[in-house]
Amino acid sequence: xxxxxxxxxxxxxxxxxxxxxxxxxxxxxxxxxxxxxxxxxxxxxxxxxxxxxxxxxxxxxxxxxxxxxxxxxxxxxxxxxxxxxxxxxxxxxxxxxxxxxxxxxxxxxxxxxxxxxxxxxxxxxxxxxxxxxxxxxxxxxxxxxxxxxxxxxxxxxxxxxxxx
Amino acid sequence: xxxxxxxxxxxxxxxxxxxxxxxxxxxxxxxxxxxxxxxxxxxxxxxxxxxxxxxxxxxxxxxxxxxxxxxxxxxxxxxxxxxxxxxxxxxxxxxxxxxxxxxxxxxxxxxxxxxxxxxxxxxxxxxxxxxxxxxxxxxxxxxxxxxxxxxxxxxxxxxxxxxxxxxxxxxxxxxxxxxxxxxxxxxxxxxxxxxxxxxxxxxxxxxxxxxxxxxxxxxxxxxxxxxxxxxxxxxxxxxxxxxxxxxxxxxxxxxxxxxxxxxxxxxxxxxxxxxxxxxxxxxxxxxxxxxxxxxxxxxxxxxxxxxxxxxxxxxxxxxxxxxxxxxxxxxxx
Numbered sequence: 001x002x003x004x005x006x007x008x009x010x011x012x013x014x015x016x017x018x019x020x021x022x023x024x025x026x027x028x029x030x031x032x033x034x035x036x037x038x039x040x041x042x043x044x045x046x047x048x049x050x051x052x053x054x055x056x057x058x059x060x061x062x063x064x065x066x067x068x069x070x071x072x073x074x075x076x077x078x079x080x081x082x083x084x085x086x087x088x089x090x091x092x093x094x095x096x097x098x099x100x101x102x103x104x105x106x107x108x109x110x111x112x113x114x115x116x117x118x119x120x121x122x123x124x125x126x127x128x129x130x131x132x133x134x135x136x137x138x139x140x141x142x143x144x145x146x147x148x149x150x151x152x153x154x155x156x157x158x159x160x161x162x163x164x
Numbered sequence: 165x166x167x168x169x170x171x172x173x174x175x176x177x178x179x180x181x182x183x184x185x186x187x188x189x190x191x192x193x194x195x196x197x198x199x200x201x202x203x204x205x206x207x208x209x210x211x212x213x214x215x216x217x218x219x220x221x222x223x224x225x226x227x228x229x230x231x232x233x234x235x236x237x238x239x240x241x242x243x244x245x246x247x248x249x250x251x252x253x254x255x256x257x258x259x260x261x262x263x264x265x266x267x268x269x270x271x272x273x274x275x276x277x278x279x280x281x282x283x284x285x286x287x288x289x290x291x292x293x294x295x296x297x298x299x300x301x302x303x304x305x306x307x308x309x310x311x312x313x314x315x316x317x318x319x320x321x322x323x324x325x326x327x328x329x330x331x332x333x334x335x336x337x338x339x340x341x342x343x344x345x346x347x348x349x350x351x352x353x354x355x356x357x358x359x360x361x362x363x364x365x366x367x368x369x370x371x372x373x374x375x376x377x378x379x380x381x382x383x384x385x386x387x388x389x390x391x392x393x394x395x396x397x398x399x400x401x402x403x404x405x406x407x408x409x410x411x412x413x414x415x416x417x418x419x420x421x422x423x424x425x426x427x428x429x430x431x432x433x434x435x436x437x438x439x440x441x442x443x444x445x446x447x448x449x450x451x452x453x454x455x456x457x458x459x460x461x462x463x464x465x466x467x468x469x470x471x472x473x474x475x476x477x478x479x480x481x482x483x484x485x486x487x488x489x490x491x492x493x494x495x496x497x
Contacts, residue, residue, distance in 0.1 A: 007172075023169065024170060024171075024172030024215070025166070025167040025168060025169050025170060026167075027167065027202075030166075046165050046206060047203050047206070048199055048202075048203060048266075048270065049396065051267075051269065054269055057272075060243070060269075060272045061268070061269040061272060062269055062272050062273050063199070063269060063270065063273075065202075066197075066198050066199055066202045066203070066273070067198065067273070068172075068195070068198065068202075070172060070174075070217075071195070071198070071217060071219055114269060117268075117269070132395070133268065135267050135395035135396060136266065136267030136268075136269060136270070136395065136396050
């Protein structure tokens, strides 16, 4: 089958501007992991249902496995790699570590990115609002209780829920 | 799963979109949020040669209240719909239907038009190529066998959208355009009733928006979704009810629409049952009888058709009672 030409697109990821040559059939997830070597974002179901591929696009959580890279060109993307500042973990990451909310770690990047989006919109969520906010991030290990506690701690730590 | 190759266009205006649809009739798909199309492409179920991105077409976005109508552009995201006070205050069933769709990260990209025009679904169809290679292709996948119903000669795939039943109950019309032509039609008219091709829309037609009449006094609505988990899943069964109460609490008008009961939402004939009576007099057995008409529930979703049929009157009653409560809520505001 005839391969169609690549497009040169600019992706702003975690504050850096990258230029990548991609065919339209590459998803944002593939380009982040394979072209930009940002492997923190994971591929789970590849279907939009598990949440582990969640990144922020212009500050709101989206499923990177369902987003064509060309659809995200010129837009701000934030991945799990964009949260820490040098050695200083983001309060949400720190809270996950402190509460032991990371078992196998596979759901974790998606959980944390969805939490970033949640706290941006609702800086002091109730337990119920956290459960609803994270309802589409699946965790097979069963770390749910500790994840909720970590989000509660992070919400308290972060004043106003802003990305630091 | 890798996506197949395709030509990608990113037109700036609606006119360009319609021209592209006309030129590439049949083998072109528009891309809105992609939450239905991209998985279908990954599974090898839909392999268009051209994709037309709607991301730059701002004319398709927005919620506009004008006179006694509200117009919602097809590219309005579910997140925008959910946050809209116009929708929440006037059309509770639509607000509840949006809330019932998947989860907030999906709402951020999913659109009104995309949710309405999603393809019908079946346990045996919406599977990867590798899974489906274990069996001969089904009717919807281009074969000549139905795996859900042995010896079945028609496709029983289920229309699983949440918004359409609520919109139909709210008496919505849909605006459809193709090059040099526009039309407006009641929303239920775009459904064909056939699982193989669930829509009556032509290949070069585009849904551009939905028009809802603003409700007067004494009107309430509700959308109820039954699913395995309390979040995320597609419906096993759903019902949307809109009721208008007149003097002495008698029902003047009633619309009851069922979702996930077959290849199309079903508008239930409720006039004989409801109109003129008060809600307490609705006969449960009579309701159960008329609910079955037109529905085709087989074992092609997560739970059996027999269970979903038994739950029909329960879900319908919840929608009716919920619509009543919303009338009181609206009047107390």
